[in-house]
Amino acid sequence: MSNPYTDMAKTELAFCIGTNMTECHPVAATFLKKAIARGAKLIVADPRRIRLAEMADLYLPLRVGSDVALLLGMAHVIAREGLVDQAFMAARTTGGAAFLEHVQQFTPEWAAEITGVPAQDIETAAIWYGSANAAAIYYTLGITEHICGVDNVQSLCNLALMTGNLGVEGGGINPMRGQNNIQGAGDAGAIPNSYAGFQPVDIPENQAKFEALYGRPLDSERGMTKVSALEQAGESIFAMLIDGENTLVSDPDRTHGEHALKSLDHLVVIDIFLTETAALAHVVLPATAWAETDGHFTNSERRIQRVRRAVTPPGEAKPDWWIVSALATRLGFAGFAYDSPKEVFNELCRVSPIYAGIDWGMAEKGEYQWPIPYKGHPGTPRLHEDEFINGRGIFRVINYRDPAEVVDAAYPVWLTTGRRLQTYHTRTQTGRAQGIEYFVPEEVLEVHPDNVAAWGLQDGGWATMRSRRGSIRIKVKATERSPRGTVFASFAFNETPVNILTGSGYDPITQTAELKVCPVRVEAYEEVAGPA
Amino acid sequence: MSTQPSINEIPLQNAGIQKTRSVCGYCGVGCSLDILTKDDRIIGIQPAMDGPSNKGALCVKGQFAYDYVHHPDRLTQPLVRRADGQLHPTTWDEALDVAAQGFQRAVDQHGRHAVYGIASGRTPSEANYAMQKFMRAGFGTNHIDNCSRA
Numbered sequence: 235m236s237n238p239y240t241d242m243a244k245t246e247l248a249f250c251i252g253t254n255m256t257e258c259h260p261v262a263a264t265f266l267k268k269a270i271a272r273g274a275k276l277i278v279a280d281p282r283r284i285r286l287a288e289m290a291d292l293y294l295p296l297r298v299g300s301d302v303a304l305l306l307g308m309a310h311v312i313a314r315e316g317l318v319d320q321a322f323m324a325a326r327t328t329g330g331a332a333f334l335e336h337v338q339q340f341t342p343e344w345a346a347e348i349t350g351v352p353a354q355d356i357e358t359a360a361i362w363y364g365s366a367n368a369a370a371i372y373y374t375l376g377i378t379e380h381i382c383g384v385d386n387v388q389s390l391c392n393l394a395l396m397t398g399n400l401g402v403e404g405g406g407i408n409p410m411r412g413q414n415n416i417q418g419a420g421d422a423g424a425i426p427n428s429y430a431g432f433q434p435v436d437i438p439e440n441q442a443k444f445e446a447l448y449g450r451p452l453d454s455e456r457g458m459t460k461v462s463a464l465e466q467a468g469e470s471i472f473a474m475l476i477d478g479e480n481t482l483v484s485d486p487d488r489t490h491g492e493h494a495l496k497s498l499d500h501l502v503v504i505d506i507f508l509t510e511t512a513a514l515a516h517v518v519l520p521a522t523a524w525a526e527t528d529g530h531f532t533n534s535e536r537r538i539q540r541v542r543r544a545v546t547p548p549g550e551a552k553p554d555w556w557i558v559s560a561l562a563t564r565l566g567f568a569g570f571a572y573d574s575p576k577e578v579f580n581e582l583c584r585v586s587p588i589y590a591g592i593d594w595g596m597a598e599k600g601e602y603q604w605p606i607p608y609k610g611h612p613g614t615p616r617l618h619e620d621e622f623i624n625g626r627g628i629f630r631v632i633n634y635r636d637p638a639e640v641v642d643a644a645y646p647v648w649l650t651t652g653r654r655l656q657t658y659h660t661r662t663q664t665g666r667a668q669g670i671e672y673f674v675p676e677e678v679l680e681v682h683p684d685n686v687a688a689w690g691l692q693d694g695g696w697a698t699m700r701s702r703r704g705s706i707r708i709k710v711k712a713t714e715r716s717p718r719g720t721v722f723a724s725f726a727f728n729e730t731p732v733n734i735l736t737g738s739g740y741d742p743i744t745q746t747a748e749l750k751v752c753p754v755r756v757e758a759y760e761e762v763a764g765p766a
Numbered sequence: 767m768s769t770q771p772s773i774n775e776i777p778l779q780n781a782g783i784q785k786t787r788s789v790c791g792y793c794g795v796g797c798s799l800d801i802l803t804k805d806d807r808i809i810g811i812q813p814a815m816d817g818p819s820n821k822g823a824l825c826v827k828g829q830f831a832y833d834y835v836h837h838p839d840r841l842t843q844p845l846v847r848r849a850d851g852q853l854h855p856t857t858w859d860e861a862l863d864v865a866a867q868g869f870q871r872a873v874d875q876h877g878r879h880a881v882y883g884i885a886s887g888r889t890p891s892e893a894n895y896a897m898q899k900f901m902r903a904g905f906g907t908n909h910i911d912n913c914s915r916a
Contacts, residue, residue: 239795239819260825261795411794415894416887419912422894424885426908430895435908448903457901457908463882471882471909473872477897478886479913500868507839508853517865518853520841521889524791525801525808525832529890531789533796533819541890544786544801545808545835549842550858554886554893558900560858564866567904570896578892600789600798600818656826663791664827666834 235535237370237406238603238615243268244404247366249359251279251301251390252376252750256286257655259374259410266372275366277359279304279351280376281650282680282722283715292359295717296349298648299380299637299751305389306634307345307353308360309337312396317364319398326622327395329629334396336631348634364397368404375412375652379749381638381739388630395627401618411534412653418532421589421604422582426457431586447585448569461745464490468497475502475561477554478521480509483660483728486747487703487737504557507662510728520551527553529575530597532604536614538592539600637751638739641719645701645753647685648720651736652750657726664726677730678711680722681756686712689756696759699723701735701752707759708732721756725749778802787814790828791888795819797828808832869905878906885912 242248242265255263263286270276270289278290279301287293296304312318313334323330342353342360349356363369371394377386390407399405411417423430433440436454445452463471464485474495485491495501495514503515506523526547532538552560555578562570572578576594583589591606591613602613618627641648656674657664679697681689691697693712698705699721708723708730716722725732739748778785783804790797798817802810811832813824844861845853872880885897894912901910 259793259795261797261820261823261828264823411887413794413887413913414789414791414796415889415891416794416912416914418891419885419887419889419894419914422885422891423898423902424883424894424910424912425898426911429902430898444902448899450903451906452902453906453908455908457910458882460882460884460911460913463884463909463911470876470880472876472880473869474882474884475869475897475900476884477893478888479884481884481913484913500872502865502868506841507837508841508845512841513853515845515853516847516868517861518841518845519861519865520844523835523840524888525786525788525835527890529892531791531796531890533789534794535796535819537796537819538891539789539796539798539818540787541791542786542788542801544784544788544803545806548836548840550844551840551842552858554889555896558893558896560862561865561869562896562900562904564862565869565904567900569899569903572896575890575892578895582891582895600796656831663834664831666837666839667831668833 235406235408235410236400236617237404237408238535239265241370241404241406241616242266243272245269245274245368245370246404247275247277247362247369248372249277249363249369250286250372253372253374253410254280254284254286254376254652255372255410256284258412258653260655262410275362277362281648281717281720283717292355292362294351294355294359296351298650298720300349300634301377301380301386302382302389302632303345303348303634304351304356305386305393306337306340306632307342307356308363309392309396310340311342311357311360312364312393313337315361315364317361318396322398323396327627327629330396332631333392333629363393368402369397369399370405370408372408372410374410376750377409378744378746380751381741381748382635383741383746384743385632385635389632391627392629392632395629400627401616401620403616406616409534415531417534417536418530421532421586426459429585430582431588433587444585459745461740461747464494467494472498473500474498475504476511477504477558478506480511480660480662482511482514483731483733484725486733486749488731488734489704490737504554506551507666509660509662519557520549521557522547522551522553526551527575529555530579536603537600538589538597538602538604540597638748639702639751639753641753645755647754647756649699649701649735649752649754650720650722650750651725651732652722654724654726657724659726660728661726677708677723677727677732679708679756680711680713680716682714682716682718683712684718686710690758691756692758698757698759699735700755703737704734706731706734721754783809785812790824792827792831797824799824799828808835873905879909881905881907882909885910887913
């Protein structure tokens, strides 16, 4: 997030797109509710009539995967209506002239044709966003889990740049991260293209710096993404270490994923339970859980916060940093003789310019948001206030593309996936919490009541849902949250493995899977010999 | 935490209940909370009213979905797959040996880019830093990623 959570309550207009905030980031939604109570306007763009849509002043029910078209249409109107922040564009951005010329062709009527949102509503959304003194964009995986995820994000950046909504209180571009420390994983360098602190591996100075720190030659080429590595399993990747991820259930195209993991010569999994993924491993190493270990999480607003051990871990479970270091030492690798998480964290701070101003003791109260470039620096709650990291904000010329697969006669229905309020991811944790079972005992497919009738389904009955990759059996729930022709299910339940169906395509730059769009066919389930 | 107990905490202390300040382990909002423990078990969670990102708010998962920590299914010993094809409990010493040998074999046969690490978005940053260092400084490859792409 470019701006802190506390800015949410200060916005004049919140534009929420591809975020089911009340279910997936409920506490963030409480700040938004405060802003609305104070008089802020809310625009919600989402294919499903989610709770947030009910709260909105303007709801844009766009077709799944049509975000770029909506955002181009909005940019067209902002330019046409003279709502561009000329001073901001001149002083702080580059590429603006080409962008403004590019959007001239994308009328709201053109966007309406693709998105299914009335042209008049696209006009209103653009005028509201363009006229507000401080307008904030909030998004999550509904924007990124597409083959055009990068295009979607850059389209949002274009809107913020053309209206000067960056570096201002109550504004900004704010992706909310779905996992407690996914931000910290990137910060710490657990990505194929950068060392800790987002220092690219393919810049020679960075390579030299880390070669000196780590005392060995390092690789100047970017590593593979996880998606490529799973494709290469048994081809060029033969041994894998997976820490705390139920890859098999969470990732798209499950049949392919299972084959990939089984193709490895050697799989080592570190986890707290014997997940479906751990059950395929050659070695399983028991880790401490949350509340059993000391360390740090970094949240969506780049706030580095201390987590603490409150109870003794069960049996011989060990902290993840200890396990990895012990394995490294066993392989004869130098530099892993850590005695405490404090030593690991202080090394991370020393080698990362964005963490350079803190150490283990200073992060106690969670008051620092990175970048904290030197000791005595107060941290950076709001990014881009004076200057962009690369100097100027860059406009990108983006065009709309169809999803990897579109509906046709064989697969005429759009399936979109996500999470629910009470369950988390693959239920490794929430599936083992008693109260949660009471709320969400099983997965259901949300179908518009008209479609339930038209497709010969029963509310509460079973359906077969098929894609080009496989089929599953799932219980039907009639609800007007789903628009006609689009159905929704979460991927939480191993018993209802929705990710057998997904995996139609990947963003070419980030290799993020298009989990939000999958054409399917839904029919009444017919009992054959034996259970499904 | 060695801060002076407030008047609200005296009954907790008298009942043998400890409070540990931490951060929720679910989504990326990063809500501060207090873990209430008694006899080394978690018995409840309280939102931290002074939490910098949540200001006293918590959701249904953060407030109630903690009992997995003490679930009987928790892994308590390392497991290795033996000749019968099944996973069997073992010592850390053997498990680390088998784990290390498998990586060494892959590198010996196919080179340093034949290994891959997937770090977690759930573990603390210390685990993530160790994982990427394991791949980069240990094997000499940038084959490291986390679960943010799915």
